[in-house]
Amino acid sequence: MPISREQLTQAFDQLLEPGRFKDYGPNGLQVEGRQDVRRIVSGVTASRALIEAAIEAGADAIFVHHGLFWRGQDGRVTGWMKQRLALLLAHDINLYAYHLPLDAHPDLGxxxxxxxxxxxxxxxxxxxxxxxxxxxxxxxxxxxxxxxxxxxxxxxxxxxxxxxxxxxxxxxxxxxxxxxxxxxxxxxxxxxxxxxxxxxxxxxxxxxxxxxxxxxxxxxxxxxERYGAPAVADHVARALGLEHQFIDIPNPA
The missing domain is CATH 3.40.1390.30 (NIF3 (NGG1p interacting factor 3)-like)
Structure with a gap:
C-alpha cells in the first residue's frame, strides 16, 4: 500500500531531526513529486545519473546525502541544474536530501x-x-x-x-x-x-x-559516505511498508 508524501517527510524528519543543525543547504523535501509513494531509491548524490537510474527503477522518491541546493550557489536553473530538475519534474519524483543530519545520526548516519x-x-x-x-x-x-x-x-x-x-x-x-x-x-x-x-x-x-x-x-x-543514505532509507521503508533500493553511482572523489 502506498503512503503519502507528507507521511514520508514526517518519518524522515522525526528520525533525522534537521532542525537541530546549522547546515549548508535545505534538509528534507527539496523537490516535490507525486503524492503517493511506494518505492524509494537511495544514493549518495542527486546526480543526473542517479536520477536516471531511479526513473528506470520506478522510484516515487529519491533519498540522498547531497541534494541540489547549497548556500551561495548560482540560483539560475540552467545547465546541469535544469537537466536534473527537468527529469525529476517530468517523472513526478520526490527528492529528499539530508546533509549534516545524515552524518550525525548515532546509529544510521x-x-x-x-x-x-x-x-x-x-x-x-x-x-x-x-x-x-x-x-x-x-x-x-x-x-x-x-x-x-x-x-x-x-x-x-x-x-x-x-x-x-x-x-x-x-x-x-x-x-x-x-x-x-x-x-x-x-x-x-x-x-x-x-x-x-x-x-x-x-x-x-x-x-x-x-x-x-x-x-x-x-x-x-x-x-x-556510501552507507548512511541506504541505512536510513531502508529503516524508514521497512517501518512504512515501502520498497527500497540503493543505487551506488561510482565516483573517484
Missing part, C-alpha cells in the same frame, strides 16, 4: 555506519563525539600500526587510501568524520585520537599529522 563497516567500536557520548556540532565520532580499533589500519580501510572500501603518519606507530583510538571533514582534524587531535579517518585531505593536514604524531587517512569523499 554516515559516521556511525562507516564505523560499523570498518569494525570501529564507538565510544559512548559525549566523550565519543568531537568537532563542530559534535558531528565527529571516536571509537576503538586496535591495530599494530597506522599502515595496518590504512590497509584494512582500503580493503573494506575498495579504493586506495592516502596515509600521512609514522607508519609503525600503534593505533587504538580512532576519530572519524566522513566526506570533506579535513577541518575536523585539529579537534580530533585535541580529543586524543591516534588516527583520523575522513574523505579528503588539504595541504595543512599533512603538516599537522607529521608534527602532532596523529595519523591522517583520506579515504575518499564518496567512498566514506
Amino acid at each position: 554516515n559516521n556511525a555506519q562507516l564505523a560499523r563497516v570498518l569494525g570501529i567500536d564507538p565510544e559512548p557520548a559525549p566523550g565519543g563525539r568531537f568537532g563542530d556540532q559534535q558531528l565527529g565520532l571516536i571509537g576503538v580499533r586496535c591495530e599494530a600500526s597506522a599502515q595496518a589500519l590504512a590497509d584494512h580501510v582500503a580493503a573494506v572500501l575498495g579504493r586506495p587510501v592516502t596515509l600521512v603518519a609514522e607508519p609503525d606507530r600503534p593505533v587504538r583510538r580512532v576519530a572519524l568524520c566522513t566526506g570533506g571533514a579535513q577541518g575536523y582534524f585539529e579537534a580530533a587531535i585535541a580529543a586524543g585520537a591516534d588516527a583520523f579517518i575522513t574523505g579528503e585531505i588539504s595541504e595543512p593536514q599533512a603538516h599537522y599529522a607529521r608534527e602532532c604524531g596523529v595519523s591522517y587517512l583520506a579515504c575518499g569523499h564518496h567512498a566514506t
Whole structure:
C-alpha cells in the first residue's frame, strides 16, 4: 500500500531531526513529486545519473546525502541544474536530501555506519563525539600500526587510501568524520585520537599529522559516505511498508 508524501517527510524528519543543525543547504523535501509513494531509491548524490537510474527503477522518491541546493550557489536553473530538475519534474519524483543530519545520526548516519563497516567500536557520548556540532565520532580499533589500519580501510572500501603518519606507530583510538571533514582534524587531535579517518585531505593536514604524531587517512569523499543514505532509507521503508533500493553511482572523489 502506498503512503503519502507528507507521511514520508514526517518519518524522515522525526528520525533525522534537521532542525537541530546549522547546515549548508535545505534538509528534507527539496523537490516535490507525486503524492503517493511506494518505492524509494537511495544514493549518495542527486546526480543526473542517479536520477536516471531511479526513473528506470520506478522510484516515487529519491533519498540522498547531497541534494541540489547549497548556500551561495548560482540560483539560475540552467545547465546541469535544469537537466536534473527537468527529469525529476517530468517523472513526478520526490527528492529528499539530508546533509549534516545524515552524518550525525548515532546509529544510521554516515559516521556511525562507516564505523560499523570498518569494525570501529564507538565510544559512548559525549566523550565519543568531537568537532563542530559534535558531528565527529571516536571509537576503538586496535591495530599494530597506522599502515595496518590504512590497509584494512582500503580493503573494506575498495579504493586506495592516502596515509600521512609514522607508519609503525600503534593505533587504538580512532576519530572519524566522513566526506570533506579535513577541518575536523585539529579537534580530533585535541580529543586524543591516534588516527583520523575522513574523505579528503588539504595541504595543512599533512603538516599537522607529521608534527602532532596523529595519523591522517583520506579515504575518499564518496567512498566514506556510501552507507548512511541506504541505512536510513531502508529503516524508514521497512517501518512504512515501502520498497527500497540503493543505487551506488561510482565516483573517484
